[in-house]
Amino acid sequence: MATHTSASAAGTGSTTPRPASGKTNAVVLTLMAAVFLALLDSQIIATALPRVIGDLGGLDQFAWATTGYLIGGSAALPVYGKLGDLFGRKRIFVGSLVAFLLASAACGLAQTMGQLIAFRVVQGIGSGGLFICVLAIIGEMFGYREGARYYGWISITFGAASIAGPTLGGVLTELASWRWVFFVNLPIGAVVLFVVVMMLDLPARPQKARIDYAGVVLLTIAIVALNLFAGWGGVKYAWTSPAILALAAGTVLVITLFILVQRRAADPVIPLRLFANSSFSIIMVLNFIGGFVGLGLLNYLVLWLQTVTSLDVQKSGYVLTALMLAVVVSSWVSAKAIGATGSYRRHPTLSMALFAVTAVLFLSAGPSTSVALTIGYMVMFGVAAGLNMQALSIAARSTASMQDIGAVQGTATLMRQLGTALGVSFFAALMTGRLATGLQERFGGDSAVHIDKDGSLSPEVLGQLSAPARLELATVYADSLRPVFVVMIPLVLIGLLAAFFLKDAEPAEHTDV
Numbered sequence: 425m426a427t428h429t430s431a432s433a434a435g436t437g438s439t440t441p442r443p444a445s446g447k448t449n450a451v452v453l454t455l456m457a458a459v460f461l462a463l464l465d466s467q468i469i470a471t472a473l474p475r476v477i478g479d480l481g482g483l484d485q486f487a488w489a490t491t492g493y494l495i496g497g498s499a500a501l502p503v504y505g506k507l508g509d510l511f512g513r514k515r516i517f518v519g520s521l522v523a524f525l526l527a528s529a530a531c532g533l534a535q536t537m538g539q540l541i542a543f544r545v546v547q548g549i550g551s552g553g554l555f556i557c558v559l560a561i562i563g564e565m566f567g568y569r570e571g572a573r574y575y576g577w578i579s580i581t582f583g584a585a586s587i588a589g590p591t592l593g594g595v596l597t598e599l600a601s602w603r604w605v606f607f608v609n610l611p612i613g614a615v616v617l618f619v620v621v622m623m624l625d626l627p628a629r630p631q632k633a634r635i636d637y638a639g640v641v642l643l644t645i646a647i648v649a650l651n652l653f654a655g656w657g658g659v660k661y662a663w664t665s666p667a668i669l670a671l672a673a674g675t676v677l678v679i680t681l682f683i684l685v686q687r688r689a690a691d692p693v694i695p696l697r698l699f700a701n702s703s704f705s706i707i708m709v710l711n712f713i714g715g716f717v718g719l720g721l722l723n724y725l726v727l728w729l730q731t732v733t734s735l736d737v738q739k740s741g742y743v744l745t746a747l748m749l750a751v752v753v754s755s756w757v758s759a760k761a762i763g764a765t766g767s768y769r770r771h772p773t774l775s776m777a778l779f780a781v782t783a784v785l786f787l788s789a790g791p792s793t794s795v796a797l798t799i800g801y802m803v804m805f806g807v808a809a810g811l812n813m814q815a816l817s818i819a820a821r822s823t824a825s826m827q828d829i830g831a832v833q834g835t836a837t838l839m840r841q842l843g844t845a846l847g848v849s850f851f852a853a854l855m856t857g858r859l860a861t862g863l864q865e866r867f868g869g870d871s872a873v874h875i876d877k878d879g880s881l882s883p884e885v886l887g888q889l890s891a892p893a894r895l896e897l898a899t900v901y902a903d904s905l906r907p908v909f910v911v912m913i914p915l916v917l918i919g920l921l922a923a924f925f926l927k928d929a930e931p932a933e934h935t936d937v
Contacts, residue, residue: 447623448565452574454619455558456581458521461609461616462551463582465528466493467589472602479602480537488541491655496548497555498841499647503640504553505560505834506693509827510635513561514626516830518617520553525613532606547606556837560830563821564626569766571821575814576759582813583752587745639693642682649675650842654849663853694835695828704823704832706926708839710772711816713919715840717779717912718809720847722747724855724908725802731901732791733798734894743799750806751813759814768822769926771815776920778808783909783916791898816840819926851908859904 469476469489476489500520508516527547534540562574596604653671661667686692699705725747729740762768782805789798816836824832 450619451624452562452565452577454616454623455561456577457612458517458554458616458620459558459578459581460585461524461612462497462554463585464589464592465547465551465606465609466490466497467586468593468596468605469493472593472597472605475597475602476540477537480534480540489537489544491651492541492545493548493551495648495651496545497552498651498838498845499644500549500552501556501838501841502643502693502831502834505556505830505832506636506691508557508560508830510691512626513557513564513830514620514624516553517557517561518620520550520557521613521617521620522550523547524550524554525610525617528606528609528613532603556830556834559817559821559833559837561624561626563824563829563833564826569763572759572763572814572818575818576756576763578817579752579755579759579810579814582755583748586748634690636685636689636691636693638685639682639689642678642685643693646675646678646682647838647842649678651845654845657849658853658856693831695831698823698828698832698835701823702925703819703927706922707816707819707823707836709922710776710812710919710926711820711836711839712843713915713922714772714775714809714812714816715843716847716850717843717916717919718812719840719844720851721805721908721912723848724851724905725805727901728786728905729798729802732789732898732905733793733795734791734898735795743802746799747802747806750803751810754807754810755813755815756810758811759818762815762818767928768815768819769923769928772812772819772926773920773923775808775811775815776916776923778804778811779916780913780920782808783912786909787906790902791895822928850911854907854911855904858907859900862900862904 473489504516504520524547527543527550530543531540531547534543558578559575562571565571566574592608593605596602596608649671653668653675656671657663657668683696686694686696699708726740726744729735729743733740735743758771762771782801785801785804789801817833820832820836821829
């Protein structure tokens with residue numbers, strides 16, 4: 425391995441990427457397999473849950489099989505990033521992979537819903553390490569321009585996992601058992617472990633490091649509390665209930681304590697000095713807004729398809745697939761362009777501008793809008809989401825010295841995930857109150873219209889309504905969803921303004937395998 429710290433190596437380097445060796449490609453492909461497993465397991469259980477409940481019971485708890493995984497992964501992100509900076513990324517990656525595989529085996533052997541949820545939390549903690557370590561490893565192996573094309577591979581992996589997850593879960597459940605949804609990770613993970621141990625050549629960091637235990641504990645509590653606040657608020661508890669108010673107050677208190685601890689820690693989990701770099705601070709803002717809007721709004725776009733456009737589940741699934749492909753393709757093209765030009769600042773700018781245009785278009789849309797136009801709006805939204813996804817990861821890498829790559833990537837990814845969690849909750853609160861009022865005004869006590877707890881309408885019920893009633897209902901949903909797009913506009917305009925101040929930068933270090 426050669427390590428380059430000169431200005432030329434760390435800077436723009438050659439405009440023509442150096443050919444990657446077969447060994448390098450094999451290692452990166454193996455790392456992508458690890459990312460695939462981490463992303464796949466956030467979704468693969470969805471189609472297996474009815475069978476899981478049938479075997480283990482716990483209908484009132486089953487949502488935690490997914491929520492626990494996501495919260496565990498979110499809490500682990502910045503911690504793994506910092507541990508990689510302190511002790512070496514290969515070592516931490518291997519540890520997180522082993523934890524993920526052991527938890528996968530335990531999930532497959534679970535005998536009660538409580539056991540499954542507990543093991544899913546541990547599996548989520550392992551998955552957070554897999555994802556953030558791969559981002560940091562690529563950042564250590566390559567400069568940001570050369571590494572941009574490998575970040576583009578993550579986009580393809582994300583799309584593949586999103587599309588394959590529910591389908592693969594259903595196939596494994598039908599052909600074998602729901603337990604194979606978890607057991608399938610073991611042979612793939614074993615191959616990943618072997619290749620990484622044998623072929624990935626990154627330095628360990630044997631120097632004595634002081635772990636910020638107080639920071640780790642406080643950050644974990646804050647992330648869990650914030651996720652619970654976002655997930656429970658307006659759903660399980662009213663926003664003004666004691667439980668939600670206590671969560672909100674507790675979250676603010678713990679975050680305040682965390683910041684105070686970070687100011688004094690020798691090796692803080694999230695070094696506050698990173699925010700002295702204006703580009704880093706802007707990237708964190710853009711990541712939060714990108715998660716809040718780009719992923720937080722996704723469920724409501726699906727709701728629009730099924731209730732306002734009146735597409736059935738299968739057809740709306742096709743449109744959602746087209747949207748996800750737009751995310752993947754635009755993200756991949758964005759990463760390739762950054763690798764070729766070295767400039768990333770225009771990508772989040774264009775992303776926020778397209779988000780604003782999409783919001784305006786949906787504000788003018790309704791039941792009379794053609795399916796073709798609606799699909800066009802959805803694809804535009806997907807392009808906007810993809811343009812900031814990998815571009816911001818690459819931008820974050822460019823602000824990091826070699827000692828801070830993990831902390832930078834962990835913080836950036838955490839901000840996007842927190843934005844997503846809060847976006848889902850905020851948009852739900854915004855829509856549901858208006859929906860309830862609209863349904864009461866238009867339908868009163870009409871028992872033919874049954875609204876599910878999450879605000880969605882049963883497709884079977886929708887199909888049984890008369891044409892005038894369906895149009896009336898579609899109008900109610902369109903009116904209820906418009907405030908979501910109204911609020912989206914100032915958010916993405918803030919992001920657009922922030923993106924204008926983002927500067928292209930060069931990384932401080934560059935490392936090759």
